[in-house]
Amino acid sequence: MTGPMRWRRMPMEEESPEEFGYEKIKANLAESSMRDRTFKELDAKLDELVLLYGDHRGHRGAREILATEARVAADDVLLCAGAAMALFVVHTTLLGPDSHLVVVRPNYATNLETPFAIGCDTTFIDLTFDAGYRIDVDVIARAITPQTRLVSITTPHNPTGVETDEHTLRALVAICEERGCHLLVDQTYQDMTDQAPLPMVAGWSDRCITVGSVSKTYGVPGLRSGWLISTDSSLMTRCLAAKEQIVLTGSMVDEALCFAVLQKRAQWLPGVKEHILGQRAMVQAFMRDEKRLEWVRPTGGVTAFPRVRESVPFDGARFYHTLQHDYGTMVGPGHWFGQPDRCFRLGYGYPTASELSWGLVAISKSLDSVG
Numbered sequence: 001m002t003g004p005m006r007w008r009r010m011p012m013e014e015e016s017p018e019e020f021g022y023e024k025i026k027a028n029l030a031e032s033s034m035r036d037r038t039f040k041e042l043d044a045k046l047d048e049l050v051l052l053y054g055d056h057r058g059h060r061g062a063r064e065i066l067a068t069e070a071r072v073a074a075d076d077v078l079l080c081a082g083a084a085m086a087l088f089v090v091h092t093t094l095l096g097p098d099s100h101l102v103v104v105r106p107n108y109a110t111n112l113e114t115p116f117a118i119g120c121d122t123t124f125i126d127l128t129f130d131a132g133y134r135i136d137v138d139v140i141a142r143a144i145t146p147q148t149r150l151v152s153i154t155t156p157h158n159p160t161g162v163e164t165d166e167h168t169l170r171a172l173v174a175i176c177e178e179r180g181c182h183l184l185v186d187q188t189y190q191d192m193t194d195q196a197p198l199p200m201v202a203g204w205s206d207r208c209i210t211v212g213s214v215s216k217t218y219g220v221p222g223l224r225s226g227w228l229i230s231t232d233s234s235l236m237t238r239c240l241a242a243k244e245q246i247v248l249t250g251s252m253v254d255e256a257l258c259f260a261v262l263q264k265r266a267q268w269l270p271g272v273k274e275h276i277l278g279q280r281a282m283v284q285a286f287m288r289d290e291k292r293l294e295w296v297r298p299t300g301g302v303t304a305f306p307r308v309r310e311s312v313p314f315d316g317a318r319f320y321h322t323l324q325h326d327y328g329t330m331v332g333p334g335h336w337f338g339q340p341d342r343c344f345r346l347g348y349g350y351p352t353a354s355e356l357s358w359g360l361v362a363i364s365k366s367l368d369s370v371g
């Protein structure tokens, strides 16, 4: 493909709660994050912050915290305006029309859409319900060609909440090292796991790239603060050049607040996890009783990806319309992820317990009305 980037809006963004209007939604089960926090909760004292162009790689203190965690150097960390920008920088730095990408599907939409906009040759690795949405390393290995520049996965996975285990991840790293391509692991949900989180893979090999952000676990997506991490210094120089050409430097305000959030993580995380487990238990009870739905039970993130059983009569357009307009409940339809609308993303971290309860009843009632 030649010509300009093939920009088009993603359904996930066009139909998002913020575009629809938060005030019109009673139960927002469409989000993939914790409930949004207020500025006040950050306890950040910004009155003396000097609004100069900052460090080109991003706030030094924030980078040091992340570097220590990833077991890399502070200069191996590049702060970006959200994981979204970090993904854009990685994709546009490594991929062009002549290169080949191997990427799992379903996935967070940007991980599929930016490669589409670039026009690179793409092999989709379809994760299936029947395989528990787990990654098969051999399938990925067979998809890699001499033109492959990047293998791209997400764990904990959006939309399913399924995690890739360390053994599988290490096998993928070994394959990418052997075949000479990079491995992008979108670890945006890294801290949201039942067991201890996997480390940032960027610390394992210079072939690995970790992308992450404070948005989801800490409920601050409006900060637009994320990062990419890699010990491949040549790659990092090019990523830094990309950042400089996009924004020069990050927002001093956002980066100072990102630093404040990173310092608050240990204090906030127990409450976050308690909320996630309580909410997931509600969803689990619902899934046990709602026989028209089936799912792969998630162990990470704050989303699940249930589907309406094939045997159940289903009109997707009517179901989502009824749910949204009659019951004020929003979920993420399958087409946001390039999947059939019998599947939907159910975000259980964002709503309060009573909103979630309302939303789950609304799902059943909407199924009644289209059955």
Ligand SMILES: Cc1ncc(COP(=O)(O)O)c(C=O)c1O
Binding pocket: 032, 081, 082, 083, 084, 085, 108, 154, 158, 186, 188, 189, 212, 213, 214, 215, 216, 221, 224, 225, 226
């Ligand atoms: C897997 C994944 N990566 C990246 C992002 C982007 O997040 P942000 O730009 O807010 O950090 C999202 C948001 O939904 C996501 O689910």
